[in-house]
Amino acid sequence: MKHAPLFALLFTPTLAVAQDWGPVTVDPYYVPRAEVEFRADGGPSFDEGGDGYGVKAMARIMGPFVATGEYHSVSYDEASDYDRDDFRVGAGVVGASNSGLYTEYISSELGDGFGAHVRLAGGNERASLHAQLGFVQVEDQDRFYGGEINFGAAYQFTDLLGTFVDYRLTNFEGHDSDVQLKFRDLRVGVRLTFGGVASMPAEDDSVGVETVGEEPGPVEEPAELPADTAPANDPNVPEAAVPGGG
Numbered sequence: 122m123k124h125a126p127l128f129a130l131l132f133t134p135t136l137a138v139a140q141d142w143g144p145v146t147v148d149p150y151y152v153p154r155a156e157v158e159f160r161a162d163g164g165p166s167f168d169e170g171g172d173g174y175g176v177k178a179m180a181r182i183m184g185p186f187v188a189t190g191e192y193h194s195v196s197y198d199e200a201s202d203y204d205r206d207d208f209r210v211g212a213g214v215v216g217a218s219n220s221g222l223y224t225e226y227i228s229s230e231l232g233d234g235f236g237a238h239v240r241l242a243g244g245n246e247r248a249s250l251h252a253q254l255g256f257v258q259v260e261d262q263d264r265f266y267g268g269e270i271n272f273g274a275a276y277q278f279t280d281l282l283g284t285f286v287d288y289r290l291t292n293f294e295g296h297d298s299d300v301q302l303k304f305r306d307l308r309v310g311v312r313l314t315f316g317g318v319a320s321m322p323a324e325d326d327s328v329g330v331e332t333v334g335e336e337p338g339p340v341e342e343p344a345e346l347p348a349d350t351a352p353a354n355d356p357n358v359p360e361a362a363v364p365g366g367g
Contacts, residue, residue: 143181143316148285150175150310155195157203162299171197173205175308179219187213189223195306205230205304218242218249231293231302232261236269247277257291264296275312283312 152173160166173195180188191209211225223238238255251273258266273287286309293302 143183145178145180145315147178147313147315148176148310149313150177150285150308152193152195152306152308154305154307155197156303156305157197157200158301158303158305159200159203160301164299167200169197169200169203171195171204173306181215185214185216185221187215187219187221187223189213189225193306195304203230203302209236211236213240215240218244219251223253223255227257227259229259231265232259232263234259234266238269238271244275249275251275251287257293259293263298263300265293265300265302266296267292267294273308277312277314281314283314285310285312 152175155171155173156168157171158168173193175191175193177191177193178189182188189209189211191207193205193207193209195205197203207227207229209225209227211223213221213223215221215223219242220240223236223240225236225238227234227236234257236255236257238253240251240253242249242251244250251271253269253271255269255271256266257269258264269289269291271287271289273285275283275285277283286307289304289306289308291304293304294300295302
């Protein structure tokens, strides 16, 4: 929890600004399955499982620019030396579906560093899919670097409330040591969206079609009938003007 105050300090002002510019998503989540895999050449190897929790957020601050943040905490059953409290904050340039490029600052138990990611996403106003490929690097006593993949799906029940599930794999290699570390996290959570989600179109209960913005044209009066077409029994017409009349 050591990064939680820093998360609130850095990201809350961004959320406040973003309320004026575009949608903000806040995703509190549970990690029902977390795994760490440790491999060392000529040394010990182990695989351990655990669970955890976290929260991540994204705010569109102006046009294609977004701000991102994440706090991720995981505890393992036996490998307590690798319990994690990760903090990430970053920014990106994205399209309407949030596909784009992201960079971030990372602070973790292994050290501090950065990440760079390419994200592909698509869907409609309710359901979406995404896949993300990136490179991450952190450094403390050793420099760890490697690839990271993330993929998942989200569904919006209402403009405010939705849900998501994703899976993230981070593959670290030690620069000075021959250590390989893999972190696997399955995350399931709630998505809260503030602003920017289009409402579902309402059903039209009105009868008929109304044209907006057009003034009604002049009503034409019917032309007068010629005298020779008047009805034969019209008393106002002379008898000579009536066809067939005397």
